[in-house]
Amino acid sequence: MASQVNKLSARRVETLTEPGRHSDGGGLYLAVSDTGAKSWVFAWVRSGKRNMVGLGSFKAVPLAKAREKAAEARQAVERGEDPRIVLKPASAAPAAVVTFGDEATAMMESLRPIWRSEVHSRQFENSLRTYAAEIWNRPIAVLNAVDIKNMLLPIWSEKHETATRVRERTERVFAHARAHGRYEGFNPAAWQGNLKDLLPKGKRVVSHNAALPFQLMPDFMAKLRSSYGQSYRLLEFIILTWVRTGEARGARWEEIDVTRRLWTVPGERMKAGKVHVVPLSDQVLRLLGNQNRPESGKGLVFPGPKGEELSNMAAAMRLRKLIVGMKHGETPVEATVHGFRSTARTWAGEVTDTPREVAEAALAHVVGNAVEQAYSRGDALEKRKGLMQAWADYCFSPVAPAIDATSLAA
Structure with missing residues (x-):
């Protein structure tokens, strides 16, 4: 236990605002939170492990009283006892232990x-x-x-x-x-x-989701379409609609308007908390047509075996199987489900003349200025319909087609 005690003055205790623990010596500290709240803490070491116990707020426990409690705690440590038990008032009624x-x-x-x-x-x-x-x-x-x-x-x-x-x-x-x-x-x-x-200084790594090169999409989609199972269809739906996994897993029949060829994702399931309207391509409509739609027209589009949402890893596990052996040049392919959004965005930027704000709106990204943000609403819907159909056509073609992008850029 430290030999020097009584380092703090009453004035110092009253005026301290710097967050952290400020030593009074002898294991007694004044702890100041980021919000400015102050409380007393007693710290001691036993068997190489540092322990702490709160002694109360500085408003309820004056400096002199805090020092008395710290002295009592030091004596308990010297006797081999636990200050947390010794400092508990004997008259206190036993309370239920809250874990x-x-x-x-x-x-x-x-x-x-x-x-x-x-x-x-x-x-x-x-x-x-x-x-x-x-x-x-x-x-x-x-x-x-x-x-x-x-x-x-x-x-x-x-x-x-x-x-x-x-x-x-x-x-x-x-x-x-x-x-x-x-x-x-x-x-x-x-x-x-x-x-x-x-804690050691952690190196914060900015990780990017591995994305399949868009040049491999036709071959990849051929493998995907020849695979059977609900999780594979979920993955196909994610790729063709540019949405996040959670948004697709929760897709419900009552959100889909086949006549208008639109899927309206409610705001509570979107990352930005805003409603997102997704135009549906011919290929997506065919996919939906092969799904088992309840007579009520309600329920999950991609339910699990017991009618529940598929696991967050369902599509990812199928993806891992599909990319085994795939290479881009001489490099083995790495890919994540979320990375298909990047794949589609890169394709739109490099292969088509799609305006940036239209592609960003298709990803449900909130873009910078008021003019760009208008594209996330209905005034860009027609342009996004063309973009989504062109993407689906590209994915379903064994050879990358030549795309007439003039209709997308208009």
């Missing part, structure tokens, strides 16, 4: 009404259940920054983006616990002044 999993579940239930989709809710929960498994059943009140660091370390370098999302979600769980009086002290999953100093 991290309990708190995470409660927080997710409170957020469910405002989440964009059930898929987002499942992703949030699954990431915590998977990567926070080691703290899931532990009492949230005793967890500290070292616990969170140890939880994140196994994936911090290899799956940095995933680890970053897990940390952010974990921080939200602790914020929820603090707001409801179930956790005291500094948020142990906070980044600034906390985990940023405990």
Whole structure:
């Protein structure tokens, strides 16, 4: 335990605003959050592991009282006891132990009404259940920054983006616990002044989804069309409509107007949260005509065996099989389902004279200025119809056709 104590003055405690932990000595720290909230924390090391316990907010616990609690905690450490137990008031009525999993579940239930989709809710929960498994059943009140660091370390370098999302979600769980009086002290999953100093510097890699070269599309589509199964048809639909996997997996018959040759994707299933209208080519209409449409005209277009949405990996797994042995020149092909959006966009830019704003609208991208944004509405629909039909014709041709792009550029 540090020998120098009483480093902070009452005035210093009152005026400190810099986020982080500020030492008073002897294991006592004033923790300042990014929002300016201040609380007392006592830290100690046992068996090489750093532990922390909250002593209360600085408004409720004056500096002198915090030092008394820290002294009591130091004595407990010297006796080999746990300060978290010793500092608990003897008269306090026993309370139900709330685990991290309990708190995470409660927080997710409170957020469910405002989440964009059930898929987002499942992703949030699954990431915590998977990567926070080691703290899931532990009492949230005793967890500290070292616990969170140890939880994140196994994936911090290899799956940095995933680890970053897990940390952010974990921080939200602790914020929820603090707001409801179930956790005291500094948020142990906070980044600034906390985990940023405990975790190795992660190299943030900007990854791009591998995309099949558009020159290989006719051959690839021939292989795809000769493959049978719901997941293959889903993949074909994704490619021909330029949509994201989740948007296609959730496609419903009531969203499709065969007469007008349009598919209207509701905003809650779109990344940007806005309705997206997709023109349907002849090839897509034939694909839909071969699907089993319920008499009610409602339900999923690509249901799983039990009527559920197909797995997020269903199309990806089929794609892996299809590209085995494929090469672009001498280079083995790599591809992802999401990468077909890039494939189509590159084809439109290099093979056709399609205006940029029309191609971006087909991808449901929000483009820069007001003039370009108009193309995401109905005034560009006719141009997008021509683009989608030309793309489907290209994909279904064994040899890349010569494209008359004048009708697309008009």
